[in-house]
Amino acid sequence: MNFRLAALLALLGVALAAPISNDEIAEKSSQGLRLLSLGENVEPVWKSEDEKLDLMRKGIKFFDVTEVYELEQKLPKGKLNAVAAFPAISHQSAVNPLLSQISIPNMQANLATLTAYNNRYYRSSTGADSAAWILSTVKSIASASGRSDVTASAFTHSWVQSSTIAKIAGKTTGPVTILGAHMDSINLSNPTNGRAPGADDDGTGTVNLIEIFRVLVQSGFKPTTPVEFHWYSGEEAGLLGSQDIATSYKNARTQVKAFMELDMTGYYKPGSKEVMAIQADYIDDSLNTYLKSLITAYSRIPWTMDIACGYACSDHASWYKAGYPGTFPYEAVTGNDDPNVHSASDTTSITNFSWNHSVEFAKVGLAFVYELAI
Ligand SMILES: *[C@@H]1O[C@H](CO)[C@@H](O)[C@H](O)[C@H]1NC(C)=O
Ligand SMILES: *[C@@H]1O[C@H](CO)[C@@H](O)[C@H](O)[C@H]1NC(C)=O
Ligand SMILES: *[C@@H]1O[C@H](CO)[C@@H](O)[C@H](O)[C@H]1NC(C)=O
Ligand SMILES: [Zn+2]
Numbered sequence: 001m002n003f004r005l006a007a008l009l010a011l012l013g014v015a016l017a018a019p020i021s022n023d024e025i026a027e028k029s030s031q032g033l034r035l036l037s038l039g040e041n042v043e044p045v046w047k048s049e050d051e052k053l054d055l056m057r058k059g060i061k062f063f064d065v066t067e068v069y070e071l072e073q074k075l076p077k078g079k080l081n082a083v084a085a086f087p088a089i090s091h092q093s094a095v096n097p098l099l100s101q102i103s104i105p106n107m108q109a110n111l112a113t114l115t116a117y118n119n120r121y122y123r124s125s126t127g128a129d130s131a132a133w134i135l136s137t138v139k140s141i142a143s144a145s146g147r148s149d150v151t152a153s154a155f156t157h158s159w160v161q162s163s164t165i166a167k168i169a170g171k172t173t174g175p176v177t178i179l180g181a182h183m184d185s186i187n188l189s190n191p192t193n194g195r196a197p198g199a200d201d202d203g204t205g206t207v208n209l210i211e212i213f214r215v216l217v218q219s220g221f222k223p224t225t226p227v228e229f230h231w232y233s234g235e236e237a238g239l240l241g242s243q244d245i246a247t248s249y250k251n252a253r254t255q256v257k258a259f260m261e262l263d264m265t266g267y268y269k270p271g272s273k274e275v276m277a278i279q280a281d282y283i284d285d286s287l288n289t290y291l292k293s294l295i296t297a298y299s300r301i302p303w304t305m306d307i308a309c310g311y312a313c314s315d316h317a318s319w320y321k322a323g324y325p326g327t328f329p330y331e332a333v334t335g336n337d338d339p340n341v342h343s344a345s346d347t348t349s350i351t352n353f354s355w356n357h358s359v360e361f362a363k364v365g366l367a368f369v370y371e372l373a374i
Contacts, residue, residue: 019073020044029066036238037063039311044069052238057188061312063321064238067158068247075250080323082175082255086290087371089297095370099298099363101215104355107207107362110137111348114203119196120161120185122234122241127184128160134183134206134231138166138213145217155245161233163241166213170226170373175255177373178228179212179365180242180315181205181262182235188342191237199348200331201341205262206231208362215366223373225257232315235263236342242315246322258287259326260368261316265361269336270352276360277306277330282317284325291327291368298367299360307334329364331357 020043025035034052037044044065047055055062065072113133114120120130131154138152149169154162161184183206185198197203213229234240249256268274276295278288295303309330311317316326331337340346347353 020069022070025066025070034064034238035066035069037065037312053188053191056186056236061310062238063243063312063317064240065243067240068243071247071251075247078323080250080256081284081325082257086258086286089293089371091371091374092297094374095298095367098215098219098366098370101219102211102359102362102366104359106214107211107358108348108355110207110210111199111203114206115197115199115347119187119191119194120183120198121187121191121196122159122161122184122237124192125160127233128162131161131164131183131231131233134210135162135164137210138164138229141210141214141217142166147217149222150217155241157233157241157244159234159240163233163245164231165245166229168216168221168223168227170223172225174225175257176226176228177223177257177369178230178259179209179262179369180230180232180259181209182232182241182315184232184234184236185346186236186342187344195344196342197344197347199346200264200266200338200353201346202235202263204264204266204358204361208262208265208358208365211362212366212369216369221370223369225373227369227373235315239312239315239318242318243321246318246324250322256319256324258290258368258372259316259319259324260291260365261314261326261328262361262365263314263328264331264338264341266331266348266353266355266358267338268332268354268357272332272336274301274357275304275333276301276364277333278303279309279313279316279328279330280305281308281310282313282320283327287325287327291329291364294364294367294371295329298363301357301360303329304333306330309334329361331361
């Protein structure tokens with residue numbers, strides 16, 4: 001390579017790597033602009049709220065990094081796997097009786113409450129109200145148990161809808177096993193005021209997690225390593241809540257054993273084979289292998305691999321970006337999944353909604369937590 005070419009490349013490298021300054025972020029975000037990351041190794045770009053909504057209507061996925069960009073720049077890159085390997089499945093005799101305590105009527109009742117909010121958009125008042133209901137529901141489960149090792153609290157953000165985090169302490173302080181789902185919903189034609197029941201997306205994952213938490217807490221489950229349940233704000237608007245939390249965990253040097261997302265568990269296209277579709281990208285390969293063995297051990301439904309979901313697909317991507325191992329079983333292979341999402345028609349009254357399907361994801365989620373943390 002000659003000197004001039006090397007100099008040119010060095011210059012280009014500097015230009016590409018130059019981070020967006022904190023002053024620029026403060027100024028642009030005060031004007032209502034949002035900083036969006038549309039791909040890996042691509043500098044994020046500023047968009048207005050209207051431009052951002054247009055991208056969402058076109059089905060273009062992104063991380064909205066406005067709040068986390070500054071902190072992300074300061075943190076080291078690279079993988080943060082806390083354990084070298086995941087254990088073999090070995091607790092069926094303890095887990096199976098717990099699976100039979102998972103109640104479809106409980107999940108139905110909780111979903112009826114969630115879908116009754118006009119929407120659960122992260123910037124709407126009903127979005128904030130629905131978050132407060134989730135927090136008070138899991139707090140009641142914690143306090144009814146009388147256990148000091150079980151707690152629930154809000155994780156507040158710079159917008160009105162807080163995320164919720166419930167914890168079952170371990171005998172040791174880490175690494176943490178996390179189950180996640182997103183609490184927010186969206187009506188793409190009118191996010192703030194439009195009707196968005198969000199029954200499947202992601203009311204199902206939300207109530208699966210509440211029910212798993214209830215069964216584990218009431219059964220007296222005392223893990224060796226800590227367990228957390230996360231209900232994220234603002235997933236639909238660019239994975240806002242999960243990025244805020246994953247970045248803060250990384251900043252606090254929190255060790256994470258494994259993360260699993262449940263986002264949509266209640267539908268598969270009539271006539272198609274009933275499966276759990278495992279996400280193929282932005283996940284941890286060894287955790288995916290582990291998930292396959294969990295599904296085989298604990299569900300009547302077989303696993304299959306989904307087609308690639310792509311960049312910034314759901315909350316697991318926030319954990320992946322932070323370097324943590326994540327996995328994500330989905331209701332169906334993409335294309336056979338719920339066509340009613342992000343609209344007023346995402347309800348449980350669609351004829352093809354199936355609790356029988358959704359409960360299988362609750363079983364796998366409970367087994368994931370038990371087997372990894374006991
Ligand atoms: C959004 O909400 C409005 C008003 O509630 C509703 O009429 C419209 O159908 C919704 N949009 C979609 C895409 O469902
Ligand atoms: C349910 O499935 C049937 C058979 O494929 C289809 O005709 C119908 O439109 C579906 N209903 C909804 C609400 O998705
Ligand atoms: C629900 O699943 C069970 C197996 O767990 C099966 O026996 C039953 O027929 C299913 N019910 C419906 C309505 O699909
Ligand atoms: Zn979703």
